[in-house]
Amino acid sequence: MIRIKDKVILGIAAGTLANIIVSVIDIIFYKLNVNKYIHFHIAASAYFLESDVHTLPALIVGIISDFTIAAFLGILIVYILFVTGTDYFYLKGLIVVLVFWLFIYGIILRLKIARIDPIDAGTNLVHLSTHIMLGLITSWFIKKHGIPANKNT
Template sequence: MKRDTVAAGTWIGIWGTVLIILLSYLEMTFGILNTPPWNIAADVFLTSANIKTLYGLIIGMAGTLALGIATTLFIAAILRLTGTDYAWLKGVIVANAIGFGTMGLFMPMLNISENIQSEPWTNILALLDLTIFGLFTGYMLKKSFQQRVEK
């Protein structure tokens, strides 16, 4: 796995997504997050009535995980193209760019979770969580790439 960018990116993306899910859960616990990312992901596939069901949770978590892995693989590709200097910063930039594209362009265009536009804290926390995700995944990818060179 240490030589395989896709495998390393997938594992790091899984752990980064777990981090986002934990952060979102804490934010919900403190009452500052209105709509968690897994509900937004479920809204892509399900009707509103099914989002907060067990099926919605499963599909939403799978969608959140898929987007986290895809974002991490994109960060890995950027690091492969540009090098691992400032990997944490590149991770933040890529994760937030994908977040802005998703939340600001595709979600409104496709009428996904339309309520999000009236939830400023949900948007602010999403960008904060994506920043933490980008820091984590960029750093971990750099470590993964460095381990390859040492072997």
């Protein structure tokens, strides 16, 4: 098994790999017309008009923005697990992403910083579910491929 000793790289890897899985699920539900927007559209809408979020430049910006946030969340979860220990790692990862979900979807989008503010049940339920998955997968990856908590490296 590969052990990643660098905490920042571990967080980036965990958040990025988890976000790949979550993004595929998000896109599947979008294609099934369950949600009106994917994460990339919402992220892109901070920089582009809502009518332009489906364009290639907007999707590129949305993808980079979304994966940057996922990587940051991964780094944050790594440090929380290293400081507090890996007991209940799933719960700790879950809390981190849910706080960010509440902040982004409950505050940032309502302040109209992004031009898309999803209010339909399908989009909100899918995105809440995918954020839960992001936290669980990220924390699992960190526990599996990281070094033991509080170990000096």
